[in-house]
Amino acid sequence: MPDEINAFVPGPPVHIAGRPDGPLSGLTFAAKDLFDVAGHPTGGGNPDWANDNPVPTRHSWAVERLLDAGASLIGKTITDEVSLGIVGENAFYGTPVNVRAPGRVPGGSSSGSAAAVAAGVCDTALGTDTGGSVRVPASFCGLYGIRPTHGRIDVRGMLPQAPSSDTTGWFARDAQTFARVSTVMLGEAIATTLPERLIVAVDAFAFADPEAAEALQPMLEKLKTLIGEVGEDIMAPGGIVQWARAQRTIQPAEAWLTFRDWIERCNPRLAYNVARNIYTGSQISESERHWAELVRREARGRMRHLLPPGTILCLPTTPFPAPKTGEPLSAASVQRDRILCLAAHGGLTGVPQVSIPGATVDGLPIGMSIVGGYGTDATLVAVAKAVSATR
Amino acid sequence: MPDEINAFVPGPPVHIAGRPDGPLSGLTFAAKDLFDVAGHPTGGGNPDWANDNPVPTRHSWAVERLLDAGASLIGKTITDEVSLGIVGENAFYGTPVNVRAPGRVPGGSSSGSAAAVAAGVCDTALGTDTGGSVRVPASFCGLYGIRPTHGRIDVRGMLPQAPSSDTTGWFARDAQTFARVSTVMLGEAIATTLPERLIVAVDAFAFADPEAAEALQPMLEKLKTLIGEVGEDIMAPGGIVQWARAQRTIQPAEAWLTFRDWIERCNPRLAYNVARNIYTGSQISESERHWAELVRREARGRMRHLLPPGTILCLPTTPFPAPKTGEPLSAASVQRDRILCLAAHGGLTGVPQVSIPGATVDGLPIGMSIVGGYGTDATLVAVAKAVSATR
Numbered sequence: 210m211p212d213e214i215n216a217f218v219p220g221p222p223v224h225i226a227g228r229p230d231g232p233l234s235g236l237t238f239a240a241k242d243l244f245d246v247a248g249h250p251t252g253g254g255n256p257d258w259a260n261d262n263p264v265p266t267r268h269s270w271a272v273e274r275l276l277d278a279g280a281s282l283i284g285k286t287i288t289d290e291v292s293l294g295i296v297g298e299n300a301f302y303g304t305p306v307n308v309r310a311p312g313r314v315p316g317g318s319s320s321g322s323a324a325a326v327a328a329g330v331c332d333t334a335l336g337t338d339t340g341g342s343v344r345v346p347a348s349f350c351g352l353y354g355i356r357p358t359h360g361r362i363d364v365r366g367m368l369p370q371a372p373s374s375d376t377t378g379w380f381a382r383d384a385q386t387f388a389r390v391s392t393v394m395l396g397e398a399i400a401t402t403l404p405e406r407l408i409v410a411v412d413a414f415a416f417a418d419p420e421a422a423e424a425l426q427p428m429l430e431k432l433k434t435l436i437g438e439v440g441e442d443i444m445a446p447g448g449i450v451q452w453a454r455a456q457r458t459i460q461p462a463e464a465w466l467t468f469r470d471w472i473e474r475c476n477p478r479l480a481y482n483v484a485r486n487i488y489t490g491s492q493i494s495e496s497e498r499h500w501a502e503l504v505r506r507e508a509r510g511r512m513r514h515l516l517p518p519g520t521i522l523c524l525p526t527t528p529f530p531a532p533k534t535g536e537p538l539s540a541a542s543v544q545r546d547r548i549l550c551l552a553a554h555g556g557l558t559g560v561p562q563v564s565i566p567g568a569t570v571d572g573l574p575i576g577m578s579i580v581g582g583y584g585t586d587a588t589l590v591a592v593a594k595a596v597s598a599t600r
Numbered sequence: 601m602p603d604e605i606n607a608f609v610p611g612p613p614v615h616i617a618g619r620p621d622g623p624l625s626g627l628t629f630a631a632k633d634l635f636d637v638a639g640h641p642t643g644g645g646n647p648d649w650a651n652d653n654p655v656p657t658r659h660s661w662a663v664e665r666l667l668d669a670g671a672s673l674i675g676k677t678i679t680d681e682v683s684l685g686i687v688g689e690n691a692f693y694g695t696p697v698n699v700r701a702p703g704r705v706p707g708g709s710s711s712g713s714a715a716a717v718a719a720g721v722c723d724t725a726l727g728t729d730t731g732g733s734v735r736v737p738a739s740f741c742g743l744y745g746i747r748p749t750h751g752r753i754d755v756r757g758m759l760p761q762a763p764s765s766d767t768t769g770w771f772a773r774d775a776q777t778f779a780r781v782s783t784v785m786l787g788e789a790i791a792t793t794l795p796e797r798l799i800v801a802v803d804a805f806a807f808a809d810p811e812a813a814e815a816l817q818p819m820l821e822k823l824k825t826l827i828g829e830v831g832e833d834i835m836a837p838g839g840i841v842q843w844a845r846a847q848r849t850i851q852p853a854e855a856w857l858t859f860r861d862w863i864e865r866c867n868p869r870l871a872y873n874v875a876r877n878i879y880t881g882s883q884i885s886e887s888e889r890h891w892a893e894l895v896r897r898e899a900r901g902r903m904r905h906l907l908p909p910g911t912i913l914c915l916p917t918t919p920f921p922a923p924k925t926g927e928p929l930s931a932a933s934v935q936r937d938r939i940l941c942l943a944a945h946g947g948l949t950g951v952p953q954v955s956i957p958g959a960t961v962d963g964l965p966i967g968m969s970i971v972g973g974y975g976t977d978a979t980l981v982a983v984a985k986a987v988s989a990t991r
Contacts, residue, residue, distance in 0.1 A: 257691075300648075300869045472872050473929045478691045481867050484875030538864045 214306040216325040231279020239334040245269040245366035254288040257477035269366025286321025300480035313531035316346030341552030343378035347564040349531035351574030353387035359559030371463035374556030384597035407436040410444040413524035424568035455504035456553035461490030516582040526564040526576030563589040605697040607716040622670020630725040636660040636757035645679040648868035660757025677712025691871035704922035707737030732943030734769030738955040740922035742965030744778035750950030762854035765947030775988035798827040801835040804915035815959035846895035847944035852881030907973035917967030954980040
């Protein structure tokens, strides 16, 4: 398979046929290189991770699930190093090409999975989302993507980052495929009844670039028409920045615990900014973590209060479309922090979120996100399907 | 040239004949890959440094000097990444073999230069010493090595790290060759008159492992016999740890200024501990730097007071012989900090220092160092030559 979009990890091809006559038969999928595929190294986006860890002998749960349902695996995709990154630039393997936004990043850390689906190389692809790693590339590449309710999807055989935030997600180009795959992954039929109330997260819309918020208005109107009852509210009364800061405390501190033994044993090669993030995580104090956990508790309560059964929330997935590739480090850090502000509620609270192709700004895609209460993943997929049918 | 000791950087061979009939004709030398050699990339021990910087069109001053004197260049040697390292393990190019201490590190950052000279692959080799990068590998590989008076040797064409501490040094296996090369590099004949007074740095000897200090006693006796008048004193009345801490403030803060633009532009791949060191340097406050500069001022005054003309100081070059290769990161950090304590006075004060093969501990070499007042480099070389003749 020629890899003109640089979506796949180097090495021997990975091709495993799905079970015949399954619900996903005929579909092809790729798996982010954090998911174990028996007999193939799990690279984790870093050459030393593969060198320093054994080749898995079993498939990860998610890969097994899709193969059992009939989808065929066609490759393992590039990820930001050990999933620590949000723009999708990997210093070792390069940047997967975002065919929807030439010269722009694909978003990360599920960069290759999003790039492959966007380019039509496969029908769906597995990603992971700890702090935005499915939602952000879905937004930047104009795809459907889901971050499921935390804890709902089995993460066995998936390289962890920050377990209290880690989730397994997936991408598709169209709502029908997205719904088919979601049915299998969630183990639940996609509802035909829709939510009754839509809340517009005014703080999140105000945080986005004005042009992005403006461009999303037609999609917002469609959602309003579809759902009927509409309200406006602040998602994070204490501030999305406070939530982001709490997530940026909990997640790197946990990531340090995840990678500490590897770092200590192997002193791996890493891009400077990845090493900096890991080291910063190692320096977070117990007291800071404690305050962040209290913010998390409050945020979870806020989401339960805001999102009773039948209510969904909508917000821009990202504050702007995909930035240019090769930005200097400080500029990229500023962009990253803004992106993480709009995505932090996911890892912090664990609610499910679906990003749908929302609009284009100067031809560049940007996602609209819908968020529901805990366990309402299938409802969000149903909304994505329904709103796509109204186009 | 087969490189069984992994001393040389990968790539096309670098062979440049020296000028015929020079004072060093017949000698071969290698240059640490921080020194420019016209037409060859300066790798700096990191694959992204070479990628991100132009191929030099002129030789560095030090390479030119040796070629002009008749020595022939036979290769460029592995260094710790951008000279940030003291044990000589490079995550990209591997660890040069220390033939004098199998299974042990060669010391760094001038690791390949020391390894090549120790193995007899060349007669002498250029290194750099900012915080110990010539003295430490000289100690670990059983070589003669010099850190000249700061500012004495032209550093044109040498990749800088922390300019207020950077020096160009060199190694040799025997005192005769060391003296020949030193004459050329220093541009000064090696004196025949020796110093009149030797001070034993009791704080430094006490800081070394007891077995190392004990093993160095016979060499200390030789020095005492050679020089005649002997005293004991404390090198750093405020503590060698205070000096080391000041150096570990000034040096990483300056290194950050040196590499900041490269990091910002290229986000290079680095071993975790190298990235951590650079990032730590970026976080040092103005106020900390200010206090460290005051300690430096006091330390320079101390050296002027302690080392009037005709007086030299001696101390163990390192607190122990070469540690094992592949130590876990935290153990390596502890070793590094102790090594830097005994070496910090060099970068902090700028006095010249020569390390001579001092003893072996369980068969592993360890260096004895002699330190003199500013500009007394040739006198120290003369002492090295004289003491070697007394064996």
